Amino acid sequence: MLKIVLKRGYIGIPDKQKKVLEALGLRRIGSMVKQKDDKAIQGMIHKVSHLVTVEKVDE
Numbered sequence: 242m243l244k245i246v247l248k249r250g251y252i253g254i255p256d257k258q259k260k261v262l263e264a265l266g267l268r269r270i271g272s273m274v275k276q277k278d279d280k281a282i283q284g285m286i287h288k289v290s291h292l293v294t295v296e297k298v299d300e
Contacts, residue, residue: 243282244296246273254292261288275300 247267251259265285266274275298276282286295 242298242300243276243278243286244273244298245276245286246294246296247271247292248294249292258289258292261285262292265289265293267293 245265245267247262247270250270251262265276265282266272278297286293
C-alpha cells in the first residue's frame, strides 16, 4: 500500500494533472489517500510527483 499526500494546490497546473489528482482521490492540500502499489498508480504518481509525497505503508 502507498500513502499519498497532496502537498501543493491545483492552481496553475494543466487539466490532465488535475484529472490525475482527482482520479487518485486527492481533493485539497493535505488530503491523504491509501492506494495499492501497482503499475497504474505508479504511473499516475509519476505524472504529479511534484505535487504529492508518497510513503510505502505495510498493511
